[in-house]
Amino acid sequence: MQSTDSLSIEEYVIVGGGTAGWITAAILAHSLKHFKNVKIKLVESPDIPTIGVGEATIPSIIDMLTYLKIPLVEFINKTDASFKLAIRFDDWLQQGHSYWHPFGKIGNAIDNLPFYQHWLKHAKHQGQYQFSDFSPSVALAEHGKFYAPRPGEKTNLSASSYALHFNAGKVAEYLKTYSLELGVEHIKANVTHTELTTSGAIKQLKLDTQPVLAADFFFDCSGQKALLIDKSLRVGYQDWQSFLPVNRALAVQTKPSNNIAPYTIAKADKAGWQWQIPLQSRTGNGYVYCDDFIDQAAATTQLLNRVGEENCITEPRLIRFKTGKRNKMWHKNCVAIGLSGGFLEPLESTSIYLIMRAALNFVQALPDKNLHQPSIDEYNRLMDNEYLNIRDFIVLHYCTSKRTDSEFWQMWQHLPIPASLSQKLDLFTSQGRLMDNPKDLFASDSWYAVLAGMQVTPNSLDPLIERSNFSLIEKAMHDSYTALQNNARQQRDHKQYLNNLIK
Numbered sequence: 001m002q003s004t005d006s007l008s009i010e011e012y013v014i015v016g017g018g019t020a021g022w023i024t025a026a027i028l029a030h031s032l033k034h035f036k037n038v039k040i041k042l043v044e045s046p047d048i049p050t051i052g053v054g055e056a057t058i059p060s061i062i063d064m065l066t067y068l069k070i071p072l073v074e075f076i077n078k079t080d081a082s083f084k085l086a087i088r089f090d091d092w093l094q095q096g097h098s099y100w101h102p103f104g105k106i107g108n109a110i111d112n113l114p115f116y117q118h119w120l121k122h123a124k125h126q127g128q129y130q131f132s133d134f135s136p137s138v139a140l141a142e143h144g145k146f147y148a149p150r151p152g153e154k155t156n157l158s159a160s161s162y163a164l165h166f167n168a169g170k171v172a173e174y175l176k177t178y179s180l181e182l183g184v185e186h187i188k189a190n191v192t193h194t195e196l197t198t199s200g201a202i203k204q205l206k207l208d209t210q211p212v213l214a215a216d217f218f219f220d221c222s223g224q225k226a227l228l229i230d231k232s233l234r235v236g237y238q239d240w241q242s243f244l245p246v247n248r249a250l251a252v253q254t255k256p257s258n259n260i261a262p263y264t265i266a267k268a269d270k271a272g273w274q275w276q277i278p279l280q281s282r283t284g285n286g287y288v289y290c291d292d293f294i295d296q297a298a299a300t301t302q303l304l305n306r307v308g309e310e311n312c313i314t315e316p317r318l319i320r321f322k323t324g325k326r327n328k329m330w331h332k333n334c335v336a337i338g339l340s341g342g343f344l345e346p347l348e349s350t351s352i353y354l355i356m357r358a359a360l361n362f363v364q365a366l367p368d369k370n371l372h373q374p375s376i377d378e379y380n381r382l383m384d385n386e387y388l389n390i391r392d393f394i395v396l397h398y399c400t401s402k403r404t405d406s407e408f409w410q411m412w413q414h415l416p417i418p419a420s421l422s423q424k425l426d427l428f429t430s431q432g433r434l435m436d437n438p439k440d441l442f443a444s445d446s447w448y449a450v451l452a453g454m455q456v457t458p459n460s461l462d463p464l465i466e467r468s469n470f471s472l473i474e475k476a477m478h479d480s481y482t483a484l485q486n487n488a489r490q491q492r493d494h495k496q497y498l499n500n501l502i503k
């Protein structure tokens, strides 16, 4: 009988040195650092560039830094980062309308009933407050302020939460240094061929600089090329373009803004939407669109008109993509992480989260050489759920729009939505309730923020809310809003906060 030790996986190879490759390397190297026999090698092409976008995150990035024991201030300094409290959605419901999807909690339960239900009653009586008026992150963002709550503190800003905007290239560099210090070997070479075993697993890779690179386990982080999972293992791709038809992005960088907003802007446009991501030393901009409705030249003009051609520090760059995901993220002895595994448009900045989740889930399902199939199936189920939930949440932003001013937006009036989203919307529109699944990335407050922002209201209220003392609730709302505004106004400007951290 083989001993447990001889069954443990000793050689891992990661193909690709973009955000996915280096996050995977960092998480794997950190998690397995006490396994003395484990070797991790990362192969990166010296000729094929990384995608070079992916600069807005969600709060789980802070959890990842904590997990890797990376000091936040050092990371901010090395990656040109700024803070992000929310996304402001402009022109999604109608042109001229804006709403927020903030991080952190929105409002506090009253009489053991969710704050959102009270707000619905307030809205039904033509109350003056938006749902997001009770978000500490929005109070800060609207005033251009930033504040990082300290663990355990109890103020009306402590329920705010934050993420980062950063330079993707610098993040990959930082995580590369981190991984190399933990013993990861970096090989600069092109993978030219993959050799399979008789059972269809990956045996070894052929490189242009050395004959073969063998390993027990492989990570495909080769981006859209999907070298291992697609070209070698032929794992199919679920095409989700019928639900999310945008398929092109133009990216351009501009000079930094004077006061570095602590939020991302996602502005709906004639054939898609445009992003604005403010970093310390530049602003990232882009136009995500569907090429059935606008050609590249016209999309470029629209993007440049918005950002001001004179502010550009790079040329607009076109990126093609196909929304969807692999049928299986883990097949045989290979896991696809990053763009090789799937793509969802960056409307809610979720791809880097999915990379981190994929690597952490792998560590939690760490295989031995027997590659137990039930663990693989469970990994694939968990990753499927992540993709499906995020997909539904992104579709929600489009399908609730009332815009009809272009063919693209007219299409959304009758585009079929996923059955899973339809079910969620039916539940919501009946009595304002949501399916609560603690494993979902986007919790109730996120769904409520978008539903309230897009003015989707339920047909009836929760009966328990009807018996609440309305004038007392209204007074509580007024007091809470006023206190939040006062406290937010007293905090430091985001730029000043950053300047204090930058060395």
Ligand SMILES: Cc1cc2nc3c(=O)[nH]c(=O)nc-3n(C[C@H](O)[C@H](O)[C@H](O)COP(=O)(O)OP(=O)(O)OC[C@H]3O[C@@H](n4cnc5c(N)ncnc54)[C@H](O)[C@@H]3O)c2cc1C
Pocket (backbone or CB within 6 Å): 015, 016, 017, 018, 019, 020, 021, 043, 044, 045, 046, 047, 048, 049, 050, 051, 052, 053, 054, 055, 056, 057, 168, 189, 190, 191, 192, 221, 222, 223, 224, 225, 227, 249, 251, 286, 319, 321, 337, 338, 339, 340, 346, 349, 350, 351, 352, 353
């Ligand atoms: C327009 C757009 C905007 C985005 N915005 C966001 C955002 O705001 N937030 C977010 O979380 N995500 C965002 N993303 C997603 C994010 O950019 C990616 O998830 C992330 O960059 C990971 O990319 P990757 O590492 O998988 O691929 P890549 O960056 O493309 O890296 C692929 C690597 O594989 C290597 N490679 C390829 N072929 C070979 C070969 N034959 N041999 C050896 N090496 C090879 C390349 O050299 C490269 O190092 C965005 C994506 C797009 C398209």
